[in-house]
Amino acid sequence: MNKLFKLVRHLTMSLFAMATLIGTTANAERLLTENFEYELGNLYSQGGWLKYGTQAAGPVQVTNNALTYPDYQDKAVGKAVHLTQVASGEDLMRAVSETAISSGKVYLSALVKVNAVADDQYFLAFIQPTSAGIVDKKTPPENTRLIASKGSVDGKFVFKISRNSATLFESTEEFELGKTYLVVMSYEFKEGTKNDVVQLWVNPAVASTEPKPNAAINSATHTGADMKSFQAIELRQGSSATKVGPEVIVDAIRVGTAWTDLFDVASTEPTMTVTPTVVYDGSAVAIGSSTTFATYAVEYANLENPIDVYLTGANRNQFEVSAETIPAGSGKATITLTYKPQAIGKHTARINFESTVSTLNTGFAATGIAWDPENPPMIVAHSEGLTPFTCKAGEQQKQTITVTTSDLPDYGKAAVKGLSNGAFIISTATLLKNGNTQINITFKPLVPGDYEEVIEFSGIKATTETIRITGTATENGTTEDREGDRLPLDDSKP
Template identity: 25%
Template sequence: MKNITHPISHTAVRRSLLLGALCAGALAAQAQFLFEGFDYPDAAGTHLTNVTASPWVGTAGQTSVLLQDGNLTGGGLTDPVLTHDKRARLTAVNSIHYRTFNDSAIGSGSVYVSFLMQVTTMQTTDNYVSALVCLDNDGGVSTSSGTGSRQARAGLVVYYQRLTATTYRIGVRKNEGSASNGTTAWGTATFAPNQVVLVVAKYTFNPGSGDDTVTLWLNPTTLGGTEDPSPAVAASTTSNTSDSQPLRYVVLVNGSAGNGGGVVELDSIRVGDSWSSVTPSGPLIGQQLGFTVQPFLAGEGQTMRPIEVQVQNASGLPVASNNVPITLTLTSGSGTLSGTVTRNTDAAGRAVFTNLSINLPGQKQLTASASGIGAGLTNAVSIPFWIIKNPDAAPGAGAPVITQAVAAAGSFILRGQNGAPGGEYRILSSTNVTQPMNLWASVFTNNFDGAGAFAWTNPLVPGGPRFFRVQGAGGGGGGGQWSHVGYAAVPAPITGGGNTTNIIWATNLASFIVALSNSQPAIIYIDGTITLRTNGNTYFGPNKTLIGLGTNATLIGNLGIFLTEGSATYNATNIIIRNLTLTNPNGYGEDDCITLKNGGKQVWIDHCTFHSALDGLVDATREADFLTVSWCKFYYTAPNGHENVHLIGGSDSDTADAGKLHVTLHHNWYGTFARERMPSVRFGRAHVFNNYFNSPGNNYCVRTRLHAEVLVENNHFQDVQNPWELIITSGTTGKLRATGNLTNNCAFTTAYPHNTGGTLVLIDGSDTLTPGDPLGLNPPPYAYTLDPAANVANLVTNHAGAGKGPFAY
């Protein structure tokens, strides 16, 4: 039995600290980048991508790599004792599953991989070849399930091939999928079904062009120390004159039964930079600490998921060592680490921290140190992780706050201050403090007193709500209203991922696409900059919340919110997107930043910054519906001939848009070089209120077109041309009603090239919108409070965009 608490990923540089009777210099520095012992607590039959805290990414919808009870043993390796005794079974289904083995790609020296394997069901056809385990180059992993592309661009591929009904052989190939594909080099040994084989392979980066080599060992007899001198396949280019890019991923591959594929089981996958790091032997000596379960995302003041620290040898293998005191300290980022910060290790050398929290948001790191009998073990530093600001509980500077909560006989008294004097406030309540604000119940409404203070007495209800928030209605004078207001919640509450436990921390395109596109509810946090698909849109599945971490999380490309596209079905509804910068300067996909199309609906985009696309920044066409865009900033860094913002309805001929395209735009900032379409509306119903338009040199701001109705309320138009206008083409003439707006240094003119094929008409905004329409604008079908137009510029410029308002860290 093996003893590792969880699969472990390590960085490439390690220091050796020699303990006990081990002499200095007896152990050379080495790096085991990865040990994957499939030590997950989940039941047998669980798909690898669905296990607890899975680091694996798999082809969407596949169930082809399953946990099995029991370990594979053999090969003579020193196996640590694992807790859950599992192995992986690759069933006869076309698939690819991969994970990173190192924080950064390795492009020099050698990269070794070892694993135990046994074929339990032979391939159905003699001479059939299956890829099995690959080392893949940085960014080269494909999630295609097709047999021709799944291991494409892998630097090293280990194959197995059926020879007879009872024998198979194992081989290796370099740089599969490159221009000069080469051939597979086979070992001469043959193996039988259910025979456990230790496979070791090596990719070596050489200085010349096309001279990199791969090497293969099968059941080597020399373990640890120096490399076995008798490989099954000596160093070979496998007739491939093309070298691999730097390596970062380990990939599991199998073929389908229909194509002759068999069933293979794997265990104890190791990746390292030396022979000894992947073929350990001899006793394990504790020399360092390692985080085997890293800190994960958590809310400010909320209990973090359990963190595990392990006593390890210099290669990162766990070492059994009981009662070693391990202490965690917050060494990067502000705040206080609370909970039980010192724990003793168990018999396996593992300390588990279960009740930690940090009170302030932002990016953090923890350091683990040992004391007592563990004094001298090298400290471990965690990966950077985020404590997330609760965007609905922290409405920004100048917002109303609860200052006192007092339980009295038969009542519960809340007091607060910092509201708008005489302005309206609401008390919200919930039994779950982590719920999104749009799910909290409004239990009381009143007005602040002349000093902006309030007091409210609530009867105590046994088992009733015990969490309360105060919200200044409309945002006027109160620093902003961050809960949803608008069309997106008209058909049903807008919840996105809701209260799902499926929380994804996305730092690269592969993990982002898998999380975004599947049908399960998810909350996806974006860390850093991710470039989206360059050959099309990156599509949402339903019920997703997408939130940027910090103040600079960025997506480059085109997000697609569609019900269908061609033969594909996405069912993209109930989507929340917050605190992101989005740009598409290279025109990926449909040249927008976000495209709602083909029935995509019920979308809330909030506190995002958009700039520099080749078409529109957020467009809604072809029966898209129920969109709210709030507290966002829109601009272009330079003119590009197409500086558009919102196209609502793409063509006069899209008559199926009638009765769709309900859009709310409020508290947005339309800035530099935004030329037009803020918005331009066909067929739809657009509510445009409390926005700040400050884009000198523009053509127009708000345009109504055929069959459209637009309500323009309490906006501030500064130094712009045509705050609103009408284009007449065919069909029913669009309507626009403008009330309470502030227009400073604005001009109305028809003397600009408008290229619409219709007639440009200047209007005074006095149209009567259709009364009695349950989804129309006379009145809008939701509650809202208008800020005075005179307050809009200050409110919006201070609180709109990514990293602003509730997301200002």
């Protein structure tokens, strides 16, 4: 690809990424998935379900009547609960979060089969916590009630919602008794008072986009107070000794803070992940041969255009990719990067995976070492001119040697082995790949004595060279040698 083409494509992808970021928001997470996978019998005390109040008649039962609905729960999972038409029956509640929610929007979805109805009695509700939270056998405020009421003819009923007991009901069309429906209700916290929004959907499309509701409370005509916060859901059986609720099977309850939290819908968002597995161990490779450097497992989805795979870097011509494009759409692919050196040296490159969604693009560095078996690397240390080192302790002596190198794949190394406890040091630890390296060897003893040291010269695929040196340190301030005899003066006789 030429530079102009790459620049144009980079600008295009950047603009596309900006548009994508502006047009999308991050999803929250599902707060509750309740499939009632408990022992048959009383639901109370199983799975965190607590009593709402102290009513004990007609305990809510876990039954083997799990419900199904296309694309929501295709196969029966777990069990269900049975709410009966009992006067002042047992009511249960369950917290869905550790802390109360007081902003944004809360959604609840469930599969519901209404078998019998009375007038305007609710069976599902949202719960506002008290200062003590959600406590067994207490009665925190209810809100956002889902009601089943008689229809215009036998065998029919309607769903209704209310914001609280003082709020007018909003109704849906009529539905059939004994049939399973997917219902969704939501509560949205708004700035101000008595203006929070409650919505209800019946059999909405199981999709990532929130559709228009079947019923909604969103005007000031509903004068009931708003919910201050939300923390739990309630299963309700009647409201008094004379007002019984509907007989209902409830299953597959889900609670979240976004519409998409309720449904296991495959995302249409473009994705691409690349997982490298490096095979190359860093050892030198003979020029003219090849070895696998790494493989890259690519998983991608919802890409409108192919993924380009290409190499950049100063030595990209020393590497090769197994494919230059990955088809658009969704799938998996494996790309192999092969190191095929044609020259001695250390080679670097970068493999790039580029889509039209710039935020997904990624790349990985690659470094290889190559040598020529026909011209093997050589190191020669010219130490012929070295003489034993000697100096006073605390002083120093310096001598210089030359190290000749040829055909090294990378820089060579010089190292003092440490036999002299630091009495010898060298001026550089690096050898040229090709040429002569001047190295100063300094003898710096701190205490008198005899010293011995080994200096090692090494390089990739080269035979290691060593030289052995010695040094003697004399006492600091030792009397200097003089010519003739020393004649001491006798100062006892002036």
